[in-house]
Amino acid sequence: MTQNHPFAITLDVGTSLVNHTGSWRTVRPEYVHRLPPCNHACPAGEDIQGWLAHAEGGDYEAAWRALVQNNPLPAVMGRVCYHPCEGACNRAQIDSAVGINSVERFLGDLAIEKGWRFDAPPAPSGKKALIVGAGPSGLSAAYHLARLGHAVTIREAGPLPGGMMRFGIPKYRLPREILDAEVQRICALGVTIEYNSKVSNIRDAMRDGGFDAAFLAVGAHIAKRAYIPAAGAAKVLDAVQVLRSMEGEDKPLLGRRVVVYGGGNTAIDVARTARRLGAEEAVIVYRRTREKMPAHDFEVEEALEEGVLMKWLSTIKNVDGGSITVEKMALDDKGFPQPTGEYETLEADSVILALGQDVDLSLLEGVEGLNVRDGVVEVGPNMMTGATGIFAGGDMVPSERTVTVAVGHGKKAARHIDAWLRGQTYAPAPKHEIASFDKLNAWYYGEAPKTVRPTLEVARRTSSFDEVVKGLDESNALYEARRCLSCGNCFECDNCYGVCPDNSVVKLGPGKGFEFNYDFCKGCGVCASECPCGAIVMTQEAI
Amino acid sequence: MSEARETLAPGEAVQRLKFYQKGTFTVGNRLVGEDERSVQASQDRSNALTCGHRACQGCGEALGARYAIDAAMRATGKDMIAVNATGCLEVFTTPYPETSWQLPWVHSLFGNAAAVATGVAAAMRVKNKRTRVVAQGGDGGTTDIGFQCLSGMFERNDDVLYICYDNEGYMNTGVQRSSATPPAARTATTPAVGDEPGNVFGTGKSVPKIAVAHNIPYVATATVADLHDLERKVTKAMSVHGARYIQINVPCPLGWGAASHDTIHLARLAVECGLYPIFEAEHGRITHVRKIRKQVPVTDYLKRQRRFAHLFKGDRPDPRVARLQAMCDANIADYGLVAGADEEV
Ligand SMILES: Cc1cc2nc3c(=O)[nH]c(=O)nc-3n(C[C@H](O)[C@H](O)[C@H](O)COP(=O)(O)OP(=O)(O)OC[C@H]3O[C@@H](n4cnc5c(N)ncnc54)[C@H](O)[C@@H]3O)c2cc1C
Ligand SMILES: Cc1ncc(C[n+]2csc(CCOP(=O)(O)OP(=O)(O)O)c2C)c(N)n1
Ligand code: SF4
Ligand SMILES: [Mg+2]
Numbered sequence: 034m035t036q037n038h039p040f041a042i043t044l045d046v047g048t049s050l051v052n053h054t055g056s057w058r059t060v061r062p063e064y065v066h067r068l069p070p071c072n073h074a075c076p077a078g079e080d081i082q083g084w085l086a087h088a089e090g091g092d093y094e095a096a097w098r099a100l101v102q103n104n105p106l107p108a109v110m111g112r113v114c115y116h117p118c119e120g121a122c123n124r125a126q127i128d129s130a131v132g133i134n135s136v137e138r139f140l141g142d143l144a145i146e147k148g149w150r151f152d153a154p155p156a157p158s159g160k161k162a163l164i165v166g167a168g169p170s171g172l173s174a175a176y177h178l179a180r181l182g183h184a185v186t187i188r189e190a191g192p193l194p195g196g197m198m199r200f201g202i203p204k205y206r207l208p209r210e211i212l213d214a215e216v217q218r219i220c221a222l223g224v225t226i227e228y229n230s231k232v233s234n235i236r237d238a239m240r241d242g243g244f245d246a247a248f249l250a251v252g253a254h255i256a257k258r259a260y261i262p263a264a265g266a267a268k269v270l271d272a273v274q275v276l277r278s279m280e281g282e283d284k285p286l287l288g289r290r291v292v293v294y295g296g297g298n299t300a301i302d303v304a305r306t307a308r309r310l311g312a313e314e315a316v317i318v319y320r321r322t323r324e325k326m327p328a329h330d331f332e333v334e335e336a337l338e339e340g341v342l343m344k345w346l347s348t349i350k351n352v353d354g355g356s357i358t359v360e361k362m363a364l365d366d367k368g369f370p371q372p373t374g375e376y377e378t379l380e381a382d383s384v385i386l387a388l389g390q391d392v393d394l395s396l397l398e399g400v401e402g403l404n405v406r407d408g409v410v411e412v413g414p415n416m417m418t419g420a421t422g423i424f425a426g427g428d429m430v431p432s433e434r435t436v437t438v439a440v441g442h443g444k445k446a447a448r449h450i451d452a453w454l455r456g457q458t459y460a461p462a463p464k465h466e467i468a469s470f471d472k473l474n475a476w477y478y479g480e481a482p483k484t485v486r487p488t489l490e491v492a493r494r495t496s497s498f499d500e501v502v503k504g505l506d507e508s509n510a511l512y513e514a515r516r517c518l519s520c521g522n523c524f525e526c527d528n529c530y531g532v533c534p535d536n537s538v539v540k541l542g543p544g545k546g547f548e549f550n551y552d553f554c555k556g557c558g559v560c561a562s563e564c565p566c567g568a569i570v571m572t573q574e575a576i
Numbered sequence: 577m578s579e580a581r582e583t584l585a586p587g588e589a590v591q592r593l594k595f596y597q598k599g600t601f602t603v604g605n606r607l608v609g610e611d612e613r614s615v616q617a618s619q620d621r622s623n624a625l626t627c628g629h630r631a632c633q634g635c636g637e638a639l640g641a642r643y644a645i646d647a648a649m650r651a652t653g654k655d656m657i658a659v660n661a662t663g664c665l666e667v668f669t670t671p672y673p674e675t676s677w678q679l680p681w682v683h684s685l686f687g688n689a690a691a692v693a694t695g696v697a698a699a700m701r702v703k704n705k706r707t708r709v710v711a712q713g714g715d716g717g718t719t720d721i722g723f724q725c726l727s728g729m730f731e732r733n734d735d736v737l738y739i740c741y742d743n744e745g746y747m748n749t750g751v752q753r754s755s756a757t758p759p760a761a762r763t764a765t766t767p768a769v770g771d772e773p774g775n776v777f778g779t780g781k782s783v784p785k786i787a788v789a790h791n792i793p794y795v796a797t798a799t800v801a802d803l804h805d806l807e808r809k810v811t812k813a814m815s816v817h818g819a820r821y822i823q824i825n826v827p828c829p830l831g832w833g834a835a836s837h838d839t840i841h842l843a844r845l846a847v848e849c850g851l852y853p854i855f856e857a858e859h860g861r862i863t864h865v866r867k868i869r870k871q872v873p874v875t876d877y878l879k880r881q882r883r884f885a886h887l888f889k890g891d892r893p894d895p896r897v898a899r900l901q902a903m904c905d906a907n908i909a910d911y912g913l914v915a916g917a918d919e920e921v
Contacts, residue, residue: 042673049628049669049676057633090607476844476870479600515607527604531616531803532840534639536627540619543606553627557634557829558837565602571837 054535058556060571062529062549067468067521067567071133074121076433077104077173077441081118081133082522088136088514096514097140097149104440105176105219106169108145108211111138113202114437115329123470123520127478132505132513139510145214151180151222158182160454163244165232165396168196169436170250170427172219173443174450178248179222181451186242187224190231193280196252197428198436200277201299203306232396235423246422246450249397249410250443253390253428259294261384263352272303272387279306288382290314292357294349295387296326301333303385304341316342316379318349320362320370346370347377349384357381392429407431415459416446424450468521472567477528478518523547523568529560603803615650615807616642622649622678624658629676631668634836636826636843637741640800641665641712644739644824647807649679651814652708657682657696661689661713661722664748664828665741687721689713690729693736701735708814712739715756716746718823719783726783730790730819737813737820740783743828751831755780758851759903760896761883763831768886777899784855787821791860794820799854800827801844805866809856825852833882845877850904853911867915868908874901 038044045051069082079100087096100107111134122130160183164171167189175185193199194216198207220226232238239247256271263269270285272295278285291307293300296319304315317336319326322345326333337343346362348370359377362370391408402419404411409431416424426442428434452459505513523546530538530547537554538547561569604617615621624645631638648656657680660666666683669676684692693711700707711729713722718740729736745763746752753763759777762768766775787795793816798806806824813820827834827842834842846852847866851874854866875897878884887894908914 044671044674046673048626048678049630049674050626051674052628052630054628054630477601525604525606526602527613527617528602531603531614532639534631534635534642534839535629536623536625536642542619550627555633557839558835559634559639559839562837563840 053552054555055537055550055552058551058554059574059576060556060558061551061574062554062556062558062560062569062571064523064547064549064568065521065570066465067472068465069468069520069522070121070123071118071131071520073464073467074117075441076117076435076438077110078444079103079118082517082519084140085131085133085136085514085517086519086524088140088510089517091511093140093143093510094147094149097144098152100137100140101151103444105151105173106141106215106436106440107137108141108215109169109198109207110437110440111135111141112207112211113198115435117437123468123473123518124478124516126470127475127518128480131516131518135505136510136513139505139507141215142211145211151176151218154179154222155182157184158454160184160245161186161243162450162454163188163239163242163247164250165235165238165247166190166196166250166252166427167194167216167226168250168252168427168439169198170252170439170443171196171248172216173440174248174250174424174426174447175224175443176219176222177444177447178450179219179224181447183451183454185224186244187226188230188232188238189226189228190251192228194226194228196250197254200280201273201302202436203276203279203302203309205305205309206302234398235396236400238396239422245454246424248416248443248446248450249418249423249425249429250427250439251393251396251429253392253409253434255391255393256386257388257391259349259386259388261349261352264354268383269352270383270385272299272385273390275303275385276306284310287312287385290380290382291316291385292349292379292381292383293317293385293387295319295389296321296328297387297389298328298332299389300387301328301336301341303387305336305339307385308339308341314342315340316344316381318344318347318359318379320346320348322346322364325368344379348372350376352381352384355380355382357384390428394429415449415453416442417449417453422453465521468567473518473520474563474565474567475518477526477563477565519566521567524566526565528563528565529569532559532563534559601802601804614803615647616803622646622654624649624678625669626676626678629669630671631664632828632830632836634829634839635664635668636800636828636839637665637714637743637747638668639839640741640806640824640826641739643800643803643806644712644798644810644822645679645710647810648708648710648737648814651811654679655706656680656708656710657700659684659689659693659696659709659711661711661717662686662748663714663717663746664743665712665714667748686717688725689717689722690725690736690738693738694725694729694732694734697735708737709735710737710739712741714747715740715742715744716752716754718742719755719781723783726821727786727790730787730792730821733792733818735817735819737810737822739810740821740823741826742823743826743831745828745831747828747831756783758900760887760900761832762886763883773886774883774896777896784821784823784857788857788860788862790819792819792821793817794856794858796822796856797825797852797854798822799825799843799847799852801825801840801847802854802866805854812856831883833885834880838880842877842880845872845880848872849874849877850908850913851877851900853907853913855911862911865911865913868913871908871914874904 071081084096084099116134118133119130164187167187178185256273291312293304307315347359350358361373361375365371400420404419424446427439448459530540537550625642660683689711697709752765757775760774762774796809827839829836856864
């Protein structure tokens with residue numbers, strides 16, 4: 034400040050830019066990233082929000098490329114994934130969850146249509162990895178290891194790739210040409226699959242092939258049995274066997290009346306398959322109630338729509354030629370089914386048991402250090418079994434049994450195997466705090482105009498597994514992608530830049546985000562309050 | 577108020593363009609073209625009221641003034657002059673000879689902004705210049721002491737846009753009541769004591785309605801909670817000549833006893849509860865009403881402000897809350913603020 038001011042004047046002529054109001058501040062805004070709940074819920078660790086953001090802008094190839102960073106099977110996922118992401122989606126609290134699964138399917142199908150390929154792997158590391166089983170977990174591990182530069186061989190007992198995706202999940206939910214296209218793309222990375230090549234002893238296989246590490250993903254294929262007294266010409270089959278034979282030349286002969294025993298997704302699939310094979314009656318017999326059924330509700334619904342009948346609270350007592358005896362159950366006060374002594378007879382040409390599967394662990398016989406509990410192999414946080422250099426994932430380890438979990442295990446194992454092969458340890462990046470709904474300012478998200486809602490309903494329905502219903506078309510997919518709220522991560526809406534009463538937010542330009550000008554920011558907090566997606570926090574200023 | 581009117585949704589331009597569920601109501605939207613974004617989203621907005629001003633943290637008036645003047649500068653190609661009444665906006669921007677204003681700007685007195693602006697407009701006409709004139713002031717300077725000059729400016733249809741930043745009181749001199757202060761609000765001159773604590777019901781006036789009654793070319797109310805609507809109105813006002821009036825609701829954290837981060841939230845609640853109707857009128861007829869998007873009870877608005885705290889002190893509900901709600905309901909009915917079942921909001 035100069036000295037010679039006229040009377041009553043204390044300031045110089047000039048702009049207020051000399052007046053650094055930042056000194057008033059007691060709290061300061063900061064840009065943060067929060068973990069979107071969809072990403073958090075994804076068993077394959079997809080950055081869903083990240084790829085939706087590309088799709089929103091109409092750049093589907095970029096979206097697909099971002100997606101396959103984590104999951105090489107988007108077209109499969111878009112059909113068979115149980116999409117826990119949608120269950121976690123914050124948008125459900127505004128209207129309904131973003132149809133993530135249907136957009137994923139759209140991207141996956143588009144990639145097949147356009148023939149998009151994965152980026153070529155980097156220079157070879159010189160290390161060799163053996164993968165046992167070409168199911169989703171093995172394929173995922175192979176893909177990630179190949180992308181990390183390792184030479185990968187998959188040994189597969191069966192004649193074709195896919196594991197339960199081919200020999201379990203029926204065609205009407207997953208057309209085989211889709212599966213083949215996505216597997217083919219993985220092979221094109223240089224992954225070798227040896228078919229009809231069952232591994233009977235893992236240590237021998239590793240030694241003979243000169244492998245530095247192994248990833249086991251043999252799945253769970255041995256059908257669980259229940260003791261059911263059977264007499265006469267009773268035809269008792271197991272579900273896995275029936276579904277597997279669907280892939281062969283001779284379709285199974287099940288007869289007119291089929292009884293399926295069990296309450297999981299496999300029971301539903303086999304009953305729906307029986308209907309498709311011409312059974313007039315397909316009855317699912319299950320010991321508990323519908324609410325307790327492990328099968329997903331929408332699958333039960335679809336089965337019912339297709340005429341599958343359900344007998345809740347019932348167990349099969351015996352099978353006698355063309356009929357079975359069923360005992361009625363009642364739930365006790367703890368909610369467990371107890372026998373009632375009331376019986377009923379059902380006609381049945383065949384009985385299919387869908388009581389779950391066990392893991393065939395014969396290839397691990399004699400391997401030191403291994404821990405097997407409840408019929409599955411225990412693994413550490415790095416997916417390594419108790420045996421050095423042998424990793425495992427998918428249905429054969431303790432976990433939920435889904436394709437997506439299997440894919441996630443494959444990825445996680447690949448990262449740890451890579452580090453292990455390089456004599457390092459892999460430390461995943463620390464996770465951000467979850468962007469829960471209370472962190473958002475939902476005002477800024479527009480409602481779907483009424484005219485679009487009917488199309489939207491159709492779009493949602495296509496996220497079911499029914500191939501009869503077509504996938505999304507481009508405008509639907511774009512619409513759906515744009516419903517994403519971008520929870521917890523800046524989407525450059527310019528709100529902070531606009532709402533600051535002090536012009537203290539600097540806009541850096543497209544893709545570059547924003548910066549606070551702390552020389553002038555007074556710490557009012559309007560930016561944090563008005564940020565739609567919760568990407569600004571106010572923190573105490575050290576004074 | 578039964579005139580036929582156009583009913584358009586907030587953010588309609590963007591919404592109509594394509595279905596941008598994300599970014600429809602935000603300041604910008606990375607998915608739409610530059611020309612469809614707000615002035616405030618632009619990296620080269622004028623920042624008419626630049627950093628370093630001495631307004632309180634979270635001042636709605638500072639924000640509203642930048643929104644409005646930036647939009648006017650865009651609309652006039654920056655060929656404009658602002659005339660300012662005394663009040664916070666003048667004091668916090670221009671402790672003479674330092675200023676935050678980035679355009680030619682004149683301050684004379686508390687009550688004569690409309691008259692000075694009329695004079696500036698006349699001077700421009702005489703000098704054959706196209707320079708446009710905007711007068712601006714607080715609610716005190718507009719609805720009370722400056723009212724006579726304002727009515728004269730309207731009645732003569734002088735070529736001035738007058739913007740009133742309505743923070744519902746004389747904030748600059750310590751929060752005294754003005755004729756725009758809502759009933760029940762506590763101010764320094766309407767303390768929360770006695771039988772009728774706070775501002776008295778049945779007093780005050782609606783200058784927007786009075787402006788409409790002057791049959792001038794353009795009158796609008798606006799809010800810092802709806803930038804798109806505000807910018808559209810300022811732009812429209814600058815596209816016509818003659819006397820124009822825009823009154824912008826600008827929460828004052830200090831005078832209202834509210835959290836500084838709540839400024840826009842409060843402005844939004846004022847509109848969404850129906851207390852502050854947002855409309856537009858041309859030549860004496862209402863032509864557009866901004867529909868309520870998510871209706872809220874007036875208590876949602878009142879409870880966040882200490883100037884209304886006395887309404888929620890006792891253990892019995894204060895009947896004045898119901899009277900305030902009745903005012904909202906009357907506005908909703910009179911202006912048709914709630915969309916019918918067949919209308920999109
Ligand atoms: C009928 C049915 C429907 C299902 N539907 C769904 C669904 O809709 N969505 C979903 O997410 N999940 C579903 N699942 C579960 C899902 O299929 C499995 O969780 C998943 O396939 C497990 O993957 P995986 O890689 O661990 O094993 P698998 O898919 O079982 O693959 C294991 C592979 O290893 C091979 N193999 C086994 N032993 C050896 C050996 N010794 N040497 C060489 N190869 C060997 C097998 O031949 C097989 O190809 C379903 C399962 C069934 C049975
Ligand atoms: C003739 C005259 N009387 C009183 C004042 C003192 N004064 C300066 S600003 C002000 C209040 C301004 O209130 P308002 O117009 O609502 O603007 P705000 O500060 O609320 O933005 C008053 C009373 C004055 N400057 N001139
Ligand atoms: S008193 Fe109110 S109007 Fe004046 S600068 Fe502070 S917040 Fe803004
Ligand atoms: Mg005022």
